[in-house]
Amino acid sequence: MVDTPGTGFEDIDLLRAGDGVTVSEIDAWFVREVLPLEAILMQFLRRNSRNKSDVADLCQEVYMRVYETARERLPERAKPFVFATARNLLVDRVKHEQVVSIETVADLDTLNIAIDEPGPDRVVMARDTLRRLQAALERLPQRCREAVVMRKIEGLSRPEIALRMGITEHTVNRHLTDGMCLLADLVYGEAVEPRSNL
Amino acid sequence: MSGDNIARAPDAEVVRAQAASWLLRRRDYDVWTEEDQCALDRWLDESLAHRIAYLRLEAIWRDADRLTILRPRSERRVVATLRRFIPTLARITVSFVVAATLAYGVYFYISSPVERTYATGVGEHKVVTLADGSRIELNTDTSLQMRSGTTDRHVTLARGEAYFKITHNARAPFVVETGNYRVVDLGTEFVLRQDNGKLNIDLVEGSARFESSDADGSKQRSIVLTSGDAVVATADSLSLKRKSADQMADSLGWRRGMLVFHRTPLAEVVAEYNRYNAQKIEIVDQSIAQRTITATLPVNDIEAFARIADNFFGLHVTRRGNNIAVSR
Numbered sequence: 001m002v003d004t005p006g007t008g009f010e011d012i013d014l015l016r017a018g019d020g021v022t023v024s025e026i027d028a029w030f031v032r033e034v035l036p037l038e039a040i041l042m043q044f045l046r047r048n049s050r051n052k053s054d055v056a057d058l059c060q061e062v063y064m065r066v067y068e069t070a071r072e073r074l075p076e077r078a079k080p081f082v083f084a085t086a087r088n089l090l091v092d093r094v095k096h097e098q099v100v101s102i103e104t105v106a107d108l109d110t111l112n113i114a115i116d117e118p119g120p121d122r123v124v125m126a127r128d129t130l131r132r133l134q135a136a137l138e139r140l141p142q143r144c145r146e147a148v149v150m151r152k153i154e155g156l157s158r159p160e161i162a163l164r165m166g167i168t169e170h171t172v173n174r175h176l177t178d179g180m181c182l183l184a185d186l187v188y189g190e191a192v193e194p195r196s197n198l
Numbered sequence: 199m200s201g202d203n204i205a206r207a208p209d210a211e212v213v214r215a216q217a218a219s220w221l222l223r224r225r226d227y228d229v230w231t232e233e234d235q236c237a238l239d240r241w242l243d244e245s246l247a248h249r250i251a252y253l254r255l256e257a258i259w260r261d262a263d264r265l266t267i268l269r270p271r272s273e274r275r276v277v278a279t280l281r282r283f284i285p286t287l288a289r290i291t292v293s294f295v296v297a298a299t300l301a302y303g304v305y306f307y308i309s310s311p312v313e314r315t316y317a318t319g320v321g322e323h324k325v326v327t328l329a330d331g332s333r334i335e336l337n338t339d340t341s342l343q344m345r346s347g348t349t350d351r352h353v354t355l356a357r358g359e360a361y362f363k364i365t366h367n368a369r370a371p372f373v374v375e376t377g378n379y380r381v382v383d384l385g386t387e388f389v390l391r392q393d394n395g396k397l398n399i400d401l402v403e404g405s406a407r408f409e410s411s412d413a414d415g416s417k418q419r420s421i422v423l424t425s426g427d428a429v430v431a432t433a434d435s436l437s438l439k440r441k442s443a444d445q446m447a448d449s450l451g452w453r454r455g456m457l458v459f460h461r462t463p464l465a466e467v468v469a470e471y472n473r474y475n476a477q478k479i480e481i482v483d484q485s486i487a488q489r490t491i492t493a494t495l496p497v498n499d500i501e502a503f504a505r506i507a508d509n510f511f512g513l514h515v516t517r518r519g520n521n522i523a524v525s526r
Contacts (some may be wrong), residue, residue: 007416024404027253028250030250030253031253031254031257034252035254035257035361037391056210056211057209059210060210060213060247060250060251063247063250064246064247064250067246067247067250109261119226128263129261131335133258133261133262135378137262148262151226152262152263156217157226157227157228158227173219173222176217176222177218177219177221177222180218180221180222180255180258180259181215181218181255183258183259183262184254184255184257184258187259187261188254
């Protein structure tokens with residue numbers, strides 16, 4: 001795995017011709033192409049970052065760099081571009097630390113293998129989103145799930161949910177915001193589980 | 199926004215929590231004012247991290263809406279819910295911001311809008327370009343009234359079919375009303391067609407919110423439509439299908455004067471033709487009504503249809519006064 005001949009990141013055909021990308025184009029591209037890579041990106045960052053606690057911050061920073069670059073032009077292929085960005089970020093991090101560990105540098109040279117690892121490719125993602133959401137819904141903490149189901153499936157308003165659950169609107173809000181974050185983590189952030197029967 | 203944002207990335211967890219509260223307020227509260235929108239826009243522009251966290255949650259929260267409608271109809275609870283709201287379906291709203299309807303309704307009465315009527319006769323096609331760059335195309339036999347004020351743009355589709363490509367303006371949402379349905383949209387491309395109490399919405403580009411309400415305005419449920427979604431609403435049913443980009447383009451064939459049929463039953467082909475022409479086609483022999491036809495034909499050229507029906511589909515074409523009768 002480690003000695004896969006290195007296809008350098010530099011020679012990747014990053015950009016599509018044309019300039020001036022509108023914000024809504026970038027937004028749509030980001031949701032469609034970049035977010036589905038989150039599971040493997042997180043995995044990649046977790047494995048290659050020495051400080052495991054700041055993986056979420058690293059991920060955020062990768063996203064920001066990717067988005068910033070996409071403003072000029074949308075990358076032709078999202079996956080290599082996202083991982084090239086992640087790699088550069090890790091290299092920058094290492095450079096800024098006073099002590100450079102030899103292992104870190106060695107690791108960085110082999111990072112590109114991650115590109116070829118199986119990941120939720122966007123076509124699969126699009127087809128599976130609803131099923132994944134449904135599965136994710138089942139995994140929410142009970143009260144949180146109840147609130148989300150009432151809101152999204154039964155279409156109740158927040159005050160109605162508060163009444164039904166016998167809690168304050170404030171608590172309903174908390175369940176719903178927790179629900180959003182957890183659903184996003186479960187749908188985007190987790191590696192694809194083996195396909196189960198429909 | 200500048201590259202500086204990258205150097206000062208805020209704590210991811212904090213940003214996420216803030217994004218979630220914003221999203222909840224914007225999409226799940228009943229009131230969302232222009233001031234709220236400005237405040238949200240400011241927050242989104244503050245840091246790229248904000249925008250991305252918001253986008254990420256919004257995509258999921260939006261998809262979660264669709265979970266409902268795509269559930270098997272056999273699920274009793276869902277069916278019961280649908281039954282409850284459909285007969286009382288009085289208003290359908292398409293928008294990015296649900297609650298904007300309420301808030302902007304107020305602005306609408308304050309502003310002094312300019313009112314105009316646009317109409318097409320049978321077989322006509324008219325393109326209207328608005329001052330803001332938005333584009334409306336009226337298909338055959340269509341009539342709509344346009345009122346535009348400084349804080350809202352309002353269209354009433356009295357009959358027929360129209361294509362809308364809307365220039366986004368958060369301060370002046372675009373509202374389309376037809377019969378008992380109401381559509382509010384903030385920057386997408388869609389087609390609305392209504393005939394005999396049936397409303398079709400094709401969402402060509404972007405995304406929008408589709409919402410049904412009771413007569414008293416209380417919100418029942420909403421679905422987020424993204425490009426490729428096709429809604430068919432009647433008084434007692436509501437369905438959401440996916441259409442491919444090609445299918446969307448085919449249904450928009452009229453914009454370039456063509457009707458595109460793919461294995462379309464003859465009965466439907468004839469009904470389409472009759473929308474566009476004063477000269478009517480009539481199927482005499484019902485046994486051929488379900489035969490399918492794949493062809494791209496000019497909307498106004500009924501003779502072309504007659505020739506093709508005769509030469510390629512082996513049908514018998516006769517003149518009946520001004521009209522054309524088709525039989526086996």
